[in-house]
Amino acid sequence: MRGCRQFGSEVAAFLDRELDARETAAFEAHLDDCGACRSALEATRDLEASLRDLPPIEPGPRFEAQFWARLARAESARDWRERLRSWQPLQWLGAATAVATLAVLLSVGHPAPSAQDWILITGDDFDLVLETDPQMLASLDLLDTWDEAEEI
């Protein structure tokens, strides 16, 4: 469309009544002097009428039946997901696997901690241990991952 540089981009919004009162007044005043905008407005108006006149695209005769079938499949899938999520043996198996993995990781290259060790790695010292022991950090990440998986 050959346009007016100043107001060309306002034609659509004017036609759609999306300009505020001040903008509308300015555009209307401009229309009196600008043939390009008058022409663009007329062309856009005709285009809009043609777009509105396009026939609707009706769904086919099986559309509704197919929807109910699709919904039934989706509901069934959701039921299964919820059942699996709440199935106690699966939860226990997951937790046992996580604990066993953690135990293996901790035991490789780590002597069993003494009571004193446990005291040492509490409180502020705990962050220090994490910073200096990547294996410990990896083990705790595994636990975090398990917690997130449980939430999902």
Added chain:
Amino acid sequence: MRAVDDDAELMLRFQKGDRAAFDQLFARYSTPLVSFLARMVSDRGKAEELAQEVFVRIHQARSRYQPRAKFSTYLFGIAHNLALNELDRAYRKRETVLEEHAAAQLPSEAPPVEAQLDAKYTARRLEAGLAKLPERQRAALLLRSREGMSYSEIAKALGASPSGVKSLIHRAREGLLEILGRERP
């Protein structure tokens, strides 16, 4: 909770267990949804599948529904996202490039005079022209021209700003007129 419009009121009734309210929404929006999606993906069969999927999502999300905007804004927002996903999937899988397919059906530039007066011919040219527009421009124009949505409603549905929608619609109309090769369709 106070409903924003009649359709949102129906959705709230459905949320409380009124299945007839959902049936009304389904009957009211099946054709507008299929029309919008068919023009977005240029494939009627796929459009029906996507429209069914929109209703499935609405059905399954009823407990979480909150009428923050008009129901049609919520509905077409879901439809738009599904259409974009479908176009993206089709593009990535190098399936038929739908716009090119539709463009190939565009009639030649010099139609017979009597054909120019034919409403069907105009409609075909318009449909082909729409299919050639960039996706977001096409969506914004369809929601404005076919569904009568305001710029702020379209902005919510498309996840854009109202000024962005103003620009999308302006460029869509300008582009469509250019594609059609004349100022008066």
